Amino acid sequence: MSHIAVVGLGLMGGSAAIRLSEAADVEVRGFDLDPAARARVAAEGVTATSTLEDAVRGASVVFTSLPNSDIVRRVWLGTDGIIAFADPGAVLVELSTIDPDTMRALGAAASERGIGVVDSPVSGGPGEARAGTLTLLVGGDDEVVESIADTLALVGTTRRTGDLGSGKITKIVNNMMGMGNVLVAAEAFALGVTAGVDPHVLYGILSQSGGTSSHFTKRFPKALAGDFEPGFSIELGEKDLALAQQLARSRQMPVPTASLARDLYAMARVEGQAGKDIVAILRMYEQWGQN
Numbered sequence: 001m002s003h004i005a006v007v008g009l010g011l012m013g014g015s016a017a018i019r020l021s022e023a024a025d026v027e028v029r030g031f032d033l034d035p036a037a038r039a040r041v042a043a044e045g046v047t048a049t050s051t052l053e054d055a056v057r058g059a060s061v062v063f064t065s066l067p068n069s070d071i072v073r074r075v076w077l078g079t080d081g082i083i084a085f086a087d088p089g090a091v092l093v094e095l096s097t098i099d100p101d102t103m104r105a106l107g108a109a110a111s112e113r114g115i116g117v118v119d120s121p122v123s124g125g126p127g128e129a130r131a132g133t134l135t136l137l138v139g140g141d142d143e144v145v146e147s148i149a150d151t152l153a154l155v156g157t158t159r160r161t162g163d164l165g166s167g168k169i170t171k172i173v174n175n176m177m178g179m180g181n182v183l184v185a186a187e188a189f190a191l192g193v194t195a196g197v198d199p200h201v202l203y204g205i206l207s208q209s210g211g212t213s214s215h216f217t218k219r220f221p222k223a224l225a226g227d228f229e230p231g232f233s234i235e236l237g238e239k240d241l242a243l244a245q246q247l248a249r250s251r252q253m254p255v256p257t258a259s260l261a262r263d264l265y266a267m268a269r270v271e272g273q274a275g276k277d278i279v280a281i282l283r284m285y286e287q288w289g290q291n
């Protein structure tokens, strides 16, 4: 096996690249447009390259973790994209949360060059990526997935979802549920606090109630300590709810809760919280409670 490449070295990709550089037997090369992201991983044992081509050419496995479908298409396709630079026989693993049609289009383009593709969005955040404990929602061909099982195991636990595209669908509905949980929790929590209950007392009780969730117990203690750094940003969360709406439209299925949720996260974005963690939605509700 030659080297592993990671493209997109942000919160998720950067953490996964560092994890891989510690756990894999081979060199890990990383590329990101942002020099600061490259410097962060270079300080932790990843070989940061200044071009996409230098990261991808000759790699056995290439992971991508990028913000959205348009960027993924741009980075994978075309004469200066990953598919053009990758060796035949390489396997490309797409970790981002994007739409399933894009995922299938990438698979079709790669197979024309004899390159394998795995659809593998992830559940878990930067902490889990750093620890190699993500849940990988894996769609694609059994043989291709099996061929890189050892490498995937360094990043997290594989849960098979079906064909290419099924991983993205599973991830989109998973986030639809999780982001709805955060909204309801923020609304209830802000109402309880502004009506006079001590926030720490309220957290202690709600975190053990039937309405609790892993988002609540993971994110709200940080918010209570005044820490709204992402995690998972409002901007990316809004993008995922837009993906849920897009998927629902393709099925002509109404998803009124996801649509309302998207608007609420959009309101938090325009109020200046775009780069903050999704729990920053709590600040908006707290303001509404101050009257």
Ligand code: NAD
Pocket (backbone or CB within 6 Å): 007, 008, 009, 010, 011, 012, 013, 014, 031, 032, 033, 034, 037, 065, 066, 067, 068, 071, 074, 075, 095, 096, 097, 098, 122, 123, 124, 125, 126, 231, 232, 233, 236
């Ligand atoms: P991020 O914004 O921290 O990182 C994205 C990185 O991609 C940035 O460093 C950016 O510079 C880089 N990038 C953008 N365009 C590029 C290009 N053309 N070439 C190379 N690099 C480029 O985002 P993130 O939180 O790491 O999320 C990445 C993906 O994972 C998203 O699709 C997100 O929805 C998904 N995701 C995030 C989380 C989370 O908790 N943060 C959890 C699960 C899934």
